[in-house]
């Protein structure tokens with residue numbers, strides 16, 4: 255089968271690799287119809303995660319079941335399925351409670367597993383013609399419709415980008431009438447902001463430093479905040495002052511936001527020197543911006559080991575200096591971590607089917623799999639206006 259293969263830092267190829275096959279009785283093999291390129295793929299591409307050469311990339315796949323093991327009961331050959339990025343068994347202590355990203359069986363000796371991520375198990379990725387799906391009854395979300403229909407892009411975003419964005423709003427406890435700020439207007443940040451609006455937020459600010467992403471944020475109904483124009487915390491406070499003023503006694507103390515989301519992670523840019531990374535920047539901004547009694551959701555990736563930490567503010571072992579006391583004194587609730595796909599995938603599917611949500615509005619590029627080296631390069635260099643690219647197989 256053809257597959258996108260990691261070769262070395264900033265080098266991927268499309269080449270022939272052994273076909274994916276059924277290895278256990280409860281596996282299926284899916285013929286991929288669409289897969290998406292994710293910012294997380296760039297962590298491997300940029301040599302930050304220590305990915306081994308030869309890894310088949312991709313963790314956002316949609317396709318048709320081609321082979322089914324004898325112990326698979328719920329999905330069958332011919333079913334259209336989306337494959338959540340975080341693989342889980344469905345029945346262990348954590349899965350039984352809905353904490354599927356912390357599955358205890360999928361990668362023995364570790365907590366959680368995923369396709370095509372170093373440290374997350376031996377699972378090959380879905381930027382390939384075929385992909386093996388372990389614990390298939392748990393990890394295939396069966397969908398209506400046919401290959402290439404109007405929901406092809408909507409459904410592929412359930413694999414990771416939208417569930418991660420939705421999970422971020424869960425972590426930040428976003429509820430009706432909340433004011434929300436989302437740092438990062440990549441696919442996950444835009445879909446976190448989109449989820450906040452679906453949940454009834456009154457104002458959603460979308461913070462970034464790339465024109466096309468800020469344009470997309472405005473197009474989707476969020477207030478774009480351009481970091482290049484100055485401190486985003488002061489910009490949002492000023493916008494809120496201009497919009498609402500203070501109406502209740504003491505309300506001027508609540509001039510930030512009730513919910514803040516980090517959709518950037520460890521590769522955050524230094525606000526004053528955007529050519530440099532500073533993994534503390536977004537956390538520090540959110541701690542300043544969040545209102546007393548507010549909530550933060552940290553959905554951007556933080557690795558436990560950074561193979562190429564930035565010279566300043568880098569953190570090779572994942573330790574980070576954060577304003578703990580400010581968060582304590584404000585009484586802020588902070589939520590972290592990978593999305594528990596199982597809790598959300600069917601609900602998000604139904605929002606799409608009912609016509610209430612069209613997450614595919616963030617997709618800007620369609621490419622053939624053979625074009626992967628070019629689109630990885632352009633996405634990595636933040637050129638060509640790529641917000642979200644989907645491979646059509």
Ligand SMILES: [Zn+2]
Nearest residue numbers: 292294414415
């Ligand atoms: Zn992803």
Ligand SMILES: [Zn+2]
Nearest residue numbers: 343346349357
């Ligand atoms: Zn499990």
